[in-house]
Amino acid sequence: MFDWLIVGAGFAGSVLAERLASVRGEKVCVIDRRDHIGGNAYDELDAAGILIHRYGPHIFHTNSEAVFAHLSQFTKWRAYEHRVLARLADGMLVPMPINRTTVNRLNALSLTTEDEVEAFFSARAEAVPEIRTSEDVVVSRVGRKLYETFFRGYTRKQWGLDPSELDRSVTSRVPTRADNDDRYFTDTHQFMPLDGYTAMFARMLEHPNITVMTGTDYAAVKDKLSFRRMVWTGPVDEFFDFRFGKLPYRSLVFQHETHDREWFQPVGTVNFPGEEVPFTRVSEYKHLTGQVHPKTSVTYELPAAEGDPYYPVPRPENAALYKQYEALADATENVWFVGRLATYRYYNMDQVVAQALATFKRIETAVPRTGDE
Ligand code: FAD
Ligand code: UDP
Structure with a gap:
């Protein structure tokens, strides 16, 4: 008993x-x-x-x-701050969340202050009377071009839905920054279990x-x-x-690969916001864990309608x-x-x-x- x-x-x-x-x-x-x-x-x-x-x-x-x-x-813990780069269709790698570096690299600009970057966003932001959806969140902050570059395709792949059909809470998870902070999270504690x-x-x-x-x-x-x-x-x-x-849950297929080289990519995760590839992101574990090994392992995430329930x-x-x-x-x-x-x-x-x-x-x-x- x-x-x-x-x-x-x-x-x-x-x-x-x-x-x-x-x-x-x-x-x-x-x-x-x-x-x-x-x-x-x-x-x-x-x-x-x-x-x-x-x-x-x-x-x-x-x-x-x-x-x-x-x-x-x-x-025990290993201190680790996650960094993510977005890989665009032309191969360019830029920081995600969108920050000053992202804006400068994408537009061949050299904005140096937060005020300048905020002005860049404001000039493009769309007026949205009530921020309800995941599209509203982004277009009201940075405008349609950045939204389409970084959020629309990724979200459609990840959820099988357009951002306009998803609650604002989804894309609100990802901030937009006017400074150069390129960390994915800003929490006071960021660690991996040792x-x-x-x-x-x-x-x-x-x-x-x-x-x-x-x-x-x-x-x-x-x-x-x-x-x-x-x-x-x-x-x-x-x-x-x-x-x-049935309550809808979104699933994923994880494609794990080991490569016969020490490193696969420059940061823990590379996001693929475009719809020209079926996966959303590729993560390389040694960045997260600090493990030293002559080979490296990565995981591709392929969103799927059926399978284990991963996301409400x-x-x-x-x-x-x-x-x-x-x-x-x-x-x-x-x-x-x-x-x-x-x-x-x-x-x-x-x-x-x-x-x-x-x-x-x-x-x-x-x-x-x-x-x-
Ligand atoms: P789960 O971990 O899902 O555990 C529930 C368990 O119940 C499962 O193991 C399942 O097999 C079992 N179960 C269900 N039904 C039955 C049954 N009938 N009989 C027996 N067993 C059953 N969170 C972060 O904080 N940081 C991250 O970086 C992060 N990355 C993520 C990446 C992905 C791809 C996903 C999918 C999630 C991520 N999360 C992350 C979220 C994190 O996984 C969850 O918050 C957490 O694991 C939820 O814990 P849980 O116990 O609620 O559920
Ligand atoms: N998102 C996006 N592009 C990105 C990263 C995130 O469109 O490059 C959107 C997408 O809808 C995603 C959501 O923001 O599901 C939340 O992202 P997060 O990285 O928190 O997702 P998770 O790690 O929970 O899968």
Whole structure:
């Protein structure tokens, strides 16, 4: 008899498993249908011995002291600031997010102050009465030409939708800068787990009260395991047998390659905003991990309609459908829904950790500890 069954061994499930086991002393069973822990953040050595991320590049960044301190119990860190270049159709490489260097290189200009760059943007920005969509966000800031160069094609490939059909929150993830800062993120903490994500998850789950069963689907064991309460981190619509219809998730195909040379590209990720190639970006892991190796491994990301659910698709009709599932989830006793798929939110890793820690606090208030009931 377990106190808790946790479905999913990603950040949501693993953070909660560790808290329930070590703080409340409860018996926890964590299952995952995949053959490994770590969820989408899973990393492993490939055939050449290079540490790669099976589900695409994961860079940890957060402004939350609490999240950083929490994870620091399970890993040491390697300082890493991610840099991204966009490769245009003519082969030109320019910084992404758009910054002063991007504007200067693209237009053969030599703007030197932030005011000059802001004036450049303002002269091109389109008046948008209400910023609603992902197109509005960009054209209202930098105008249509830069939007078409960097955002329209990339977004169409990534989501199978035009930016005008997507919530503003999607392209709002990427800032526009008037200075020369070429970092992808500006969070106060930007690190990679020193020994990788999987090692960090293994330490989190290594507790006498935690049983981990990988290669185990919930449907196959739900009638065989006995447990009092559950944490669900899989897709919320799956839990309810798609009662209101399927929630759309965007998928990706990851094409992993090893090259017989030391370096493949100048930075961790090169984005391909144009529709002349089917992939959105190429990431080279040694930039992220600091691994020294005579060969190098990269991953191409090819967006796909079918496959594992990687991205909730932020648009109004999907939010409305999710609300229906959320109401069901709220009314389901003894099951806690946590994580990117279970709460249908386009969350980064740190946001999922924060959500799991907040859920743990709510459990502490609402659920008497086993033995105290
Ligand atoms: P997941 O990691 O998806 O874990 C859920 C687990 O539940 C899965 O392992 C799944 O197999 C399992 N599961 C589902 N249903 C069942 C079932 N019925 N039975 C058993 N098991 C089940 N975030 C960042 O902060 N930085 C980044 O650089 C970054 N890059 C990303 C790149 C890509 C390509 C993607 C897709 C995401 C990226 N993210 C990044 C987001 C990050 O992956 C997520 O925030 C995080 O992994 C979500 O954790 P989770 O536990 O909610 O879900
Ligand atoms: N985006 C874009 N061009 C880029 C980078 C991002 O159009 O070069 C848009 C695209 O819609 C993408 C979104 O901005 O899905 C968010 O980008 P981010 O890099 O945060 O995506 P993620 O890492 O979550 O896949």
